[in-house]
Amino acid sequence: MLLDHAHTVLTLKTYQNQPDNEFRRMGKKSFQFDFLNMLKFLVLNLMPILAKLLKLSFNKRDVADYFCKIIRDTIDYRKKNGIVRNDFLQMFMTLKEQKTIEFHTKDPDDDYLRMESEQSVENIEFTDDMMIGNAFAFFQAGFEATASAILMTLYELSKHTEIQDKVRKEIKYYVEEADGSLTYDALKKMTYLEQCVKETLRMYSPAPVLQRVCTKEYTLPNGFKITVGITIFIPIVTVHKDPQIYPEPEEYRPERFNPDQKLPAGAFIPFGNGPRICIAMRFALLEVKHCIAKLLINHEFKLSPNSKPFRQDVKSVFATPADPLLFNIKKISAA
Numbered sequence: 001m002l003l004d005h006a007h008t009v010l011t012l013k014t015y016q017n018q019p020d021n022e023f024r025r026m027g028k029k030s031f032q033f034d035f036l037n038m039l040k041f042l043v044l045n046l047m048p049i050l051a052k053l054l055k056l057s058f059n060k061r062d063v064a065d066y067f068c069k070i071i072r073d074t075i076d077y078r079k080k081n082g083i084v085r086n087d088f089l090q091m092f093m094t095l096k097e098q099k100t101i102e103f104h105t106k107d108p109d110d111d112y113l114r115m116e117s118e119q120s121v122e123n124i125e126f127t128d129d130m131m132i133g134n135a136f137a138f139f140q141a142g143f144e145a146t147a148s149a150i151l152m153t154l155y156e157l158s159k160h161t162e163i164q165d166k167v168r169k170e171i172k173y174y175v176e177e178a179d180g181s182l183t184y185d186a187l188k189k190m191t192y193l194e195q196c197v198k199e200t201l202r203m204y205s206p207a208p209v210l211q212r213v214c215t216k217e218y219t220l221p222n223g224f225k226i227t228v229g230i231t232i233f234i235p236i237v238t239v240h241k242d243p244q245i246y247p248e249p250e251e252y253r254p255e256r257f258n259p260d261q262k263l264p265a266g267a268f269i270p271f272g273n274g275p276r277i278c279i280a281m282r283f284a285l286l287e288v289k290h291c292i293a294k295l296l297i298n299h300e301f302k303l304s305p306n307s308k309p310f311r312q313d314v315k316s317v318f319a320t321p322a323d324p325l326l327f328n329i330k331k332i333s334a335a
Contacts (some may be wrong), residue, residue, distance in 0.1 A: 029060060045233075072132060078093070149200060175293075184286075203240070204319035214230045
């Protein structure tokens, strides 16, 4: 999946039939979470001054250097040869030519940016480093987190076959409406599929916590004062499992995200919130919906009797199963 994602972001030929190629190996290494990474994570968050002195970074240096070099070389090659591609990197290059971009934190047509209580507009200088950093972020967002969301959605749909049947019916309806093609417009209309994906992201959040730095002094209702520069940790899992917001939070209920159901601001934050919301959120959601639609339209998924109940791998920052999830997959008629 990483290689398909790379083609979408950078239009790269990544040798998909070579499972041990360097690109795939580096992608996997990016998310290997061992004791050293855990130690670095603690130092970065609990002792930022020491982390700065030691020049620590959560990203592995060789992995970051490898992908950033690919991105930089791709940009230089396109500029020198006048090449224009239909991908995300080209979009970044176009933004770079504008020197500065205007960023809106509230959008009435966006489910996530609608959560913002106040409108805010920022003018941002789009530099080379920002372009490369954002492209690298797309790589990271499109690997483990996206794969995990697809896997866990299939897991829940396999446990709830009546929901799976309803999703499949919706997929087939809009594909037929689009003359048999799984188009972007068809995917946008699949609201129930999106509800299922969102419910999966609620139950199995891509990240356990959200980290932000206070930029304006704020006093909580209990009188506790948060000063500028303080790092705040927002427990995403705790918010998503709060029974006051989501009754019976351990139950898989896609109807929670029915467009008519209005959630409190900040109640659904798998991609973060505010001006620093995940840049790849729409792309990731579209990617997950596309993959699931392709799988479900002609296949029926059921959990194998040999599959163990889900429990999270403690060595992973994502909702990665400690034991393999086993499925029985049956080919069904396209009609």
